[in-house]
Amino acid sequence: MTKYLIIFLGILLSTSSIAQEKDSYTFSLQEAISFALENNRAVKNAERDIEVAEKQKWETTATGLPQLNAGIDYQNWLKQQVQLLPASAFDNTQSTIDIVDTYFDGVVRNNTEVNSPSGFIPLRFGTKQNVNATATLSQLLFDGSYLVGLQSAKVYLQISKNAKNKTDLEVRKAVIDAYGNVLLAEESIVIANRNIDVVSESLNETIKIYENGLEEEESVEQLKITLSGLESYLSNAKRLKTLAYQMLNITLGVDLNSETTLTDNLETLTAENINLELLEADDAVENTIDYQIAENDMISKELLVKLEKSKYLPTLNAFINGGYAAFGDEFSFLESDQDWFGSSLFGVSLNIPIFSSGMRSASTQRAKINLEKAKADLTETEQQLKLQIANAKSEYQFAIEEYDNKKENLNLAERIERKNQTKFFEGVGSSFELRQAQTQLYTAQQEFLQAMLNVINSKAELETVLNTVQLN
Secondary structure (H helix, E strand, O other), X not given: OHHHHHHHHHHHHHHHHHHHOOOEEEEOHHHHHHHHHHHOHHHHXXXXXXXXXHHHHXXXXXXXXXXXEEEEEEEEOOOOOXXXXXXXXXXXXXXXXXXXXXXHHHHHHOOOOOOOOOOEEEEOOOOOEEEEEEEEEEXXXXXXXXXXXXXXHHHHHHHHHHHHHHHHHHHHHHHHHHXXXXXXXXXXXXXXXXXXXXXXXXXXXXXXXXXXXXXXXXXXXXXXXXXXXXXXXXXXXXXXXXXXXXXXXXXXXXOOOOEEEEOOOHHXXXXXXXXXXXXXXOXXXXXXXXXXXXXXXXXXXXXXXXXXXXXXXXXEEEEEEEEEEEEEOOOOOOOOXXXXXXXXXXXXXXXXXXXXXXXXXXXHHHHHHHHHHHHHHHHHHHHHHHHHHHHHHHHHHHHHXXXXXXXXXXXXXXXXXXXXXXXXXXXXXXXXXXXXXHHHHHHHHHXXXXXXXXXXXXXXXXXHHXXXXXXX
């Protein structure tokens, strides 16, 4: 028994450990973008919106196609209705009197209280129970709103596709931003560790020199301050790294705490994203996704005007139905000898709108006002996009120039720091000057990292605005 218990516990623990394993992924930037365009939750919802629009399009189309409906009605009079007929409608022959008496007796036998006015005879028509089964085929022959509805369904589908395209562009840009932030955090940690090693070594040497009486205590304190600042910065960089990875995982559409490994590095990506030809790209706003969305909105408002105008037109429908009915005082409709009586009907219905007290006119005017607003919004969008494109190009060009500038500044700061390091240990430089040079170096390092990230992000922003990216 103990043997089986140990085996069971071993299986349970191994299953638990497997369940606790985190998913792991490895991505280059392009692989991350492709993965997100398939797995990001916003992208999936945008795809579902397209599916909804396609179903909506068919739903609208189907309203103009033949419609077949069937129904079965069963009725049972718990207390059958009585009708009063003038006695003068019957002659005074004995046969007529007998018939009337028979109907009257039937009413009384069915516990129907009859207090008929003078000169009227109470009669019961029909049977207590009946079943009626019918099938109706209807067809829309003409409806102006149906024609507009077909056009609107196509526009709605196009709007959903444009929204999906915009979502893809935004997700691509978000992946680039998140990927770059992770690389920035990784590089910051590497540089911080390298700087800590350098300062720690300098501090140890300075302490030995101070203990030998060849250096002032202030020099040791200055280096301790520098080291403390670097260690604090390193701790913060590690926290930011965790958050950056989590943000990337969310953007990719995977679990928040998945283990993700990146294969690209910041400097290589920066070099790949410097493309001066993009600054000469066509500024045609008609190609941008935001313009297309605004144009879709205007077209939809035009269709709403057509829809309101179509309500002035008549509608024409046709139908044909057939059915069978059965009657009896008892429920015998399932028996083989039950009599069923057939019927059929064909008809055409024409509805002509004549007067609506100004309701249709007001609806049409309201739709026209909304159309004018949509046209104004389209013009405003066009102007804003031109400014946005110009600004994105300017930002991208500035990012490239700033990258070159920060790279040169970093080289200068490194040389200055090395010179002050040498001067300090040779006794011709102060600890204050060394710390100042180190601080300048650390600032130049961070500015250079940020400049590389700005090149990548500003290019992604420009590509998003111009809609020049092939996503599929």
